[in-house]
Amino acid sequence: MYKSFFLLGNWKANGSLQQVRDFCAEVRSLKVPIGITPILAPPFPYLDMMKLLLPQGYGLAAQTCQASSFTGQITAPMLKDVGCGWVLIGHGERQESFQEVRQQILSVQGEGMIPIVCVGEKDPDSVLDVLDQQCGHYFQDIPEGYWVAYEPIWAIGSGKTPDGKHLKKVSEYLKQKLHLPLLYGGSVNSTTVFPLLSSQLWSGFLVGKASLKACDWMALIQQIKNCILLK
Ligand code: PGA
Numbered sequence: 001m002y003k004s005f006f007l008l009g010n011w012k013a014n015g016s017l018q019q020v021r022d023f024c025a026e027v028r029s030l031k032v033p034i035g036i037t038p039i040l041a042p043p044f045p046y047l048d049m050m051k052l053l054l055p056q057g058y059g060l061a062a063q064t065c066q067a068s069s070f071t072g073q074i075t076a077p078m079l080k081d082v083g084c085g086w087v088l089i090g091h092g093e094r095q096e097s098f099q100e101v102r103q104q105i106l107s108v109q110g111e112g113m114i115p116i117v118c119v120g121e122k123d124p125d126s127v128l129d130v131l132d133q134q135c136g137h138y139f140q141d142i143p144e145g146y147w148v149a150y151e152p153i154w155a156i157g158s159g160k161t162p163d164g165k166h167l168k169k170v171s172e173y174l175k176q177k178l179h180l181p182l183l184y185g186g187s188v189n190s191t192t193v194f195p196l197l198s199s200q201l202w203s204g205f206l207v208g209k210a211s212l213k214a215c216d217w218m219a220l221i222q223q224i225k226n227c228i229l230l231k
Helices: 017-027 044-053 076-081 098-110 124-139 164-177 193-198 214-230
Strands: 005-010 036-041 059-062 086-089 114-119 147-150 182-185 204-207
Touching (some): 005 086, 005 182, 017 214, 076 098, 086 098, 098 124, 114 124, 164 182, 193 214
Parallel strands (some): 036 059, 059 086, 086 114, 114 147, 147 182, 182 204
16 A cells, blocks of 8 residues: 655756746645655756646756856755755766766755655666665765665666566566665556556656646546555
């Protein structure tokens, strides 16, 4: 049984002030169901506006942050200041070093926010080797209080999702190593979500494309709600 199911919408480099206004106005028509925590991660310039306009029950996240303070960088205290509760770290599209990821986790934790650290392989055959390497480098001596999102790179934006056997293997592996909320990401939408949900392996989903339009996003929330109610 889920306590709360997290749905994190990663807008990547998409959006505009108008899109933020329209999205927030539309999602107001759907009361956030009990047991689901929707979280939105728009690009940096729209965080403040989104915080103001999102309906009650929603959380705000950032897509990354920097641990140093050079020109043009965005740091964890700034993200905390504009109301973020979570920060995505090490997304597969960013190609950051192990060291950068570790520093970002620590700086986000230092501000009392939750880092959601992405792990995942480029080639499905190498999955456990890659996870072993990433977990070893990222999390050694890092205090608890971070979450992990398993995002196979080949599933991001491709419309493909791993089969049940692959996902079970991964979640068992990660759960035996780390005792934390585990999210799945990679082509989650209203047509792929049902088997992912009914497997009960995940505490939430990281959603890219299907978080951009309010109608797709609300359809996903409705499906998760229906599935949770069936349990
Ligand atoms: P997708 O993106 O849902 O469009 O595959 C997921 C992500 O990159 O976080």
